[in-house]
Amino acid sequence: MTLEQLRVFVAVAERLHMTRAAEALGLTQPAASASIAALEADVAIRLFDRVGRGLALTEAGRLLLPEARAVLARLGQAAQVLDELAGLRRGHLALYASQTIAGYWLPARLHRFHAAWPGVSLSLAVGNTGQVAQAVLEGSAELGFVEGDVPDPLLARIPVAEDRLVLIAAPSFATDSLAPADLAALPWVLREHGSGTRQVFESRLAELGLDPSRLPVALELPSNESVRAAVEAGAGATVISRLVAEARLATGALVELPFAFPARRFTAICHGDRRRSRAVTALLEMLRAELPAEAART
Numbered sequence: 001m002t003l004e005q006l007r008v009f010v011a012v013a014e015r016l017h018m019t020r021a022a023e024a025l026g027l028t029q030p031a032a033s034a035s036i037a038a039l040e041a042d043v044a045i046r047l048f049d050r051v052g053r054g055l056a057l058t059e060a061g062r063l064l065l066p067e068a069r070a071v072l073a074r075l076g077q078a079a080q081v082l083d084e085l086a087g088l089r090r091g092h093l094a095l096y097a098s099q100t101i102a103g104y105w106l107p108a109r110l111h112r113f114h115a116a117w118p119g120v121s122l123s124l125a126v127g128n129t130g131q132v133a134q135a136v137l138e139g140s141a142e143l144g145f146v147e148g149d150v151p152d153p154l155l156a157r158i159p160v161a162e163d164r165l166v167l168i169a170a171p172s173f174a175t176d177s178l179a180p181a182d183l184a185a186l187p188w189v190l191r192e193h194g195s196g197t198r199q200v201f202e203s204r205l206a207e208l209g210l211d212p213s214r215l216p217v218a219l220e221l222p223s224n225e226s227v228r229a230a231v232e233a234g235a236g237a238t239v240i241s242r243l244v245a246e247a248r249l250a251t252g253a254l255v256e257l258p259f260a261f262p263a264r265r266f267t268a269i270c271h272g273d274r275r276r277s278r279a280v281t282a283l284l285e286m287l288r289a290e291l292p293a294e295a296a297r298t
Contacts, residue, residue: 001042003075006068008035009047013065016055090119093279096141098148098196099224101266102126104243105161106145113283120279129196136269143280144269147241148196149203154272160287161266165200167257168228168245169237178259180208187218187236189227197224200264201239228254 011021012032022032040047047061057065097106102124110122125141129148135141137154147163167178173186183205191198202212218236221227224244231238232253239261248254268284270276276284 001039003072005035005039005042006071008032009039009061010065010068010072012036012048012055013057013061013068016057018055088117088120088278088282091277091279092121092123093143093277093283094123094125094141095143095145096125096127096132096135097145098129098132099126100147100163100197100241100244101145103224104241105163105266109287113286116286117279117282128192128194129199130194133269136271139271139274142270142274142277143283146196146267146269147264148199150267150269155269156272158268158270158284158288159265159291160268160284161291162263163266164242164263165197165239165261166242166245166249167237167239167259167261168231168249168254169257170232170234171252171255172234173237173257174255175257178257180210180259183208183259184210184215186216188215189219189221189230189236189238190215190217191224191227192220192222197240201261204261 008021008025008027011025012018015021015024018032018036019029022029025032027035036048043060045060046058047064049056049058095106095110103126106124110124114120114122125135127135129146129150132141132144132146133150133152133155136144137152145160150157169186190201205212205215219227219230221230224240227238227240228244228248230236232248237257242249245254245256249256268287270280
């Protein structure tokens, strides 16, 4: 029994006329007759009685008709779902982002995406860079966003934005100049290991010839907000995204110390062996459109 045989059966059962059913389906009358004959042979039951020049459903045919209609209706619904998914009229996109991105950069862009495609629901989990990478590898998130390095060869990396790290402290730490060697003398408040911000900071220290493990770390805290609050209270200095610090810098509660860090990338990651859904492709296209042309080519 095939779906095509069921289509022909329903068309014939509704019209009780082979030629008219064939015309409705765009088939020849012999093709429609052959399909019904094949179906009856498959189930070993006669579905129609030939009455004069017309047809009548047998008891088996009457019982099969509503079931065949239900099967074809479900097929139509399945085709509609696939069409809606392809056209972004419905669907779901599971995202996972590191804290800086989730708290300060991504929400407004997700709002724009939802406004453009309201039928696609979005869910966002938050963790550090290592947790985001693991979620994408395991498949619990279709797309991740990180600011740290993710060297796993199974992950495809797509730059989506640029960010600037700043060295900040309470006003009591303000100074006009700061050399690399001075960094080792500052008390530090840092995010936990696995944080992309900490990873970028420690990589920069290594480039300057400083051993990150020898820094006097006063506090190690699990969120941007707790780090910022401790620094504001005078616990030490930290390096953090300007997105996190800019409001408190503007009020004078925090000061930026004169030590520059290179720009870093916010990166989208997805599993390289899995096909990207239409929703993922659309979101990435929207985000990439914001990048400067030179950055978008990399």
